Amino acid sequence: xxxxxxxxxxxxxxxxxxxxxxxxxxSLNNLTFEYEIIFIDDGSQDxxxxxxxxxxxxxxxxxxIHLSRNFGHQIAISAGIDHCKGDAAIIIDGDLxxxxxxxxxxxxxxMEGYDVVYAKRNKRxxxxxFKKLTAKAFYKVMKKATSIDIPEDVGDFxxxxxxxxxxxxxxxxxxKFLRGQIAWMGFKQCAIYYDRxxxxxxxxxxxxxxxxxxxxxxxxxxxxxxxxxxxxxGFIVSFISFCLIIYALYRHIITGKTIDGWTSIIVSSMFIxxxxxxxxxxxxxxLGRINKNIVARPLYLIDSTNINKSKKSDSPK
Ligand code: UDP
Ligand code: MG
Numbered sequence: 001x002x003x004x005x006x007x008x009x010x011x012x013x014x015x016x017x018x019x020x021x022x023x024x025x026x027s028l029n030n031l032t033f034e035y036e037i038i039f040i041d042d043g044s045q046d047x048x049x050x051x052x053x054x055x056x057x058x059x060x061x062x063x064x065i066h067l068s069r070n071f072g073h074q075i076a077i078s079a080g081i082d083h084c085k086g087d088a089a090i091i092i093d094g095d096l097x098x099x100x101x102x103x104x105x106x107x108x109x110x111m112e113g114y115d116v117v118y119a120k121r122n123k124r125x126x127x128x129x130f131k132k133l134t135a136k137a138f139y140k141v142m143k144k145a146t147s148i149d150i151p152e153d154v155g156d157f158x159x160x161x162x163x164x165x166x167x168x169x170x171x172x173x174x175x176k177f178l179r180g181q182i183a184w185m186g187f188k189q190c191a192i193y194y195d196r197x198x199x200x201x202x203x204x205x206x207x208x209x210x211x212x213x214x215x216x217x218x219x220x221x222x223x224x225x226x227x228x229x230x231x232x233x234g235f236i237v238s239f240i241s242f243c244l245i246i247y248a249l250y251r252h253i254i255t256g257k258t259i260d261g262w263t264s265i266i267v268s269s270m271f272i273x274x275x276x277x278x279x280x281x282x283x284x285x286x287l288g289r290i291n292k293n294i295v296a297r298p299l300y301l302i303d304s305t306n307i308n309k310s311k312k313s314d315s316p317k
Contacts, residue, residue, distance in 0.1 A: 001033050001086075001087045001088055001111070002033055002034060002087060003033060003034045003035065003036065003085060003086045003087055004028075004031070004033055004034070004035045004036075004086050004087070004088055004089070004090065004107070005035070005036050005037075005038060005080075005084035005085060005086030005088070005089040005090070006024060006028070006035060006036070006037045006038065006089070006090045006092060006103075007038050007040070007077055007080030007081065007084060007089055007090065007091045007092070008020070008037065008038065008039050008040065008080070008092055008093075008094045009040050009042055009073055009076035009077050009080065009093070009094060010039050010040060010041050010042060010044060010048050010052065010076075010094040011041075011042040011043070011044055011048075011070060011073070011076070011094075011205040012044045012045060012046045012048060012202060012205060013044070013046075013048050013094045013095055013201070013202060014044075014046040014047045014048045014051060014202075015200070015201030015202055016094060016095055016096045016200060016201050016202070017039075017048060017051045017052060017055070017094065018051065018055075019096065019200075020094060020096055020100065021037070021055055021062075023096075023099075023100040023101065024037060024092075024100045024103075026100070026101075027100050027101050027103045027104055028100075028103065030104060031103075031104060031107060034061075035061060035086075036061050036062075036063055036084070036085065036086065037061060037062050037063065038063045038064070038065065038080045038083060038084055038307070039052045039055075039056075039062070039063070039064045039065070039094070040064075040065045040067065040076040040077070040079050040080045041064060041065070041066045041067060042067050042070050042071055042072070042073070042075075042076040043067050043068065043069040043070035043071065044070075049064075049066055052064045056306055063083070063305070063306055063307045064304075064305060064306060064307075065079050065080065065083060065302055065305045065307065066302065066304045066305065067079065067300050067302060068300075068302070071299075071300045072210065073156075073205070073206070073210075074176040074177065074178055074214070075176060075299055075300050076300075077091055077156060077176075077178060078168070078176055078178070078299060078300070079299075079300050079302070081165055081168050081169065082169055083305070083307050084165065086162070086165075087161075087162050088107075088110060088159055088160065088161050088162060088165075089159070089160055089165055090103055090106065090157075090158070090159045091156045091157060091158055091160070091178075092157055093155070093156070093157065095199050095200070095201070095202065095204075096197065096199075096200050096201075097196055097197055097198070097199055098119065098155070098157040098196070099194065099197060102119055102157075102192075102194050103159075105192055106119065106158070106159045106192065107159065109190065109192055110159045110161070113188065114161075114188045114189060114190050115160065115161040115163055115164050115187035115188050115189065116158060116159070116160050116161070116164055116182055116187060116188070116189040116190075117158060117159050117189070117190055117191070117192060118151065118154045118157070118158035118189070118190075118191055118192075119154070119155075119157040119158060119191070119192055119193075119194050120151065120153055120154050120191040120192065120193050120194070121153045121154070121155070121193075121194065121195070121196040122193050122194065122195045122196075123195060123196070127198065134211065135153075138215050138218075139152040139153070141215075141219065142180075142218060142219065142222075144225075145219050145222075145223045145225045145226070146180075146218075146219070146222040146223040146225070147222070147223070148180065148183050148184045148222055149183060150179055150180050150183045150218075150222075151179075151183065151191060154179065154191065155179070155196075156178055156179060158182075160182065161187075163187065164182060164185060164187060167185055168181060168182070172293070173221065173293060174289075174292045174293055174299060175217040175220070175221055175289060175292065176217070176299075177214065177217050177218045177221050177222075179218075180218055180221055180222050181221075184222065216285065220285055220286060220289055221289075226282050226285075227282055227283070227286065230279045230282045231279075233275065233279075234275060234279055237272060237275050241268065241272060244268065
């Protein structure tokens with residue numbers, strides 16, 4: 001390996017960037033290969049971009065991609081993946097929750113001949129009980145709902161080979177869930193374990209709605225199970241209502257007693273109405289995905305960058 005790319009998504013991380021940069025430098029300087037650090041500013045509203053810009057002006061190994069607005073964590077990483085030039089890339093969060101000191105360990109394991117080495121969390125420090133519980137539930141559902149095995153307690157902190165980078169670039173889907181996409185790819189993958197630190201500065205950029213969106217993308221990207229479950233449920237409900245209709249007709253025609261009270265009718269019709277809406281919702285979410293992919297809008301827009309994309313202009317003049 002001659003060049004290693006470090007991909008760092010940044011959204012309002014002004015307090016951590018300097019420390020992150022020096023810790024990155026510290027652990028990267030011990031390695032034998034060259035490196036580039038790509039900061040992707042995902043439309044931060046604080047001073048993050050100024051700080052990155054300053055760092056980049058002092059060190060040519062620091063690249064930046066300044067997105068035109070907040071596109072979200074997964075898309076920010078995708079922008080880094082599209083623009084990195086390394087023979088391998090490390091994806092690391094910008095909030096110091098993923099320790100840069102682990103990078104040499106990831107690299108050593110990688111050199112044994114893996115395509116993906118991901119960092120698996122021993123414990124989740126400094127995260128609310130709510131986050132821990134929702135994360136646990138999410139991984140449980142993912143395991144049940146999808147046919148691919150997405151490793152539990154693993155974030156995006158990992159090293160990936162050029163092969164994996166090129167495969168990711170070929171995946172045109174708009175709803176990115178990189179962890180899942182990489183798990184889906186196969187190749188030689190393995191884990192190393194680490195203790196995840198709590199967030200040192202600022203607060204999480206993952207609002208509840210962003211988390212729900214990510215979970216939704218994860219499940220609909222890799223599984224048709226929700227659709228199947230709803231369809232099955234629909235069959236069962238239709239069967240029960242069919243039996244009820246026969247029973248109602250029987251009472252009305254044969255025994256002559258009409259069903260008394262409208263409660264049961266209201267309840268059952270409400271129930272069926274609810275089930276239908278649920279089914280429409282699930283179908284709608286898949287249609288939404290199809291629509292988004294057909295529109296094929298660019299995934300992100302770059303405001304400015306100091307990365308020269310064409311390979312030619314890279315060669316010394
Ligand atoms: N991030 C981003 N865009 C967003 C939200 C987050 O680029 O819309 C970055 C953020 O700066 C951090 C990483 O993605 O480097 C992980 O985000 P965060 O720490 O908020 O997520 P959590 O660790 O709480 O899951
Ligand atoms: Mg974090």
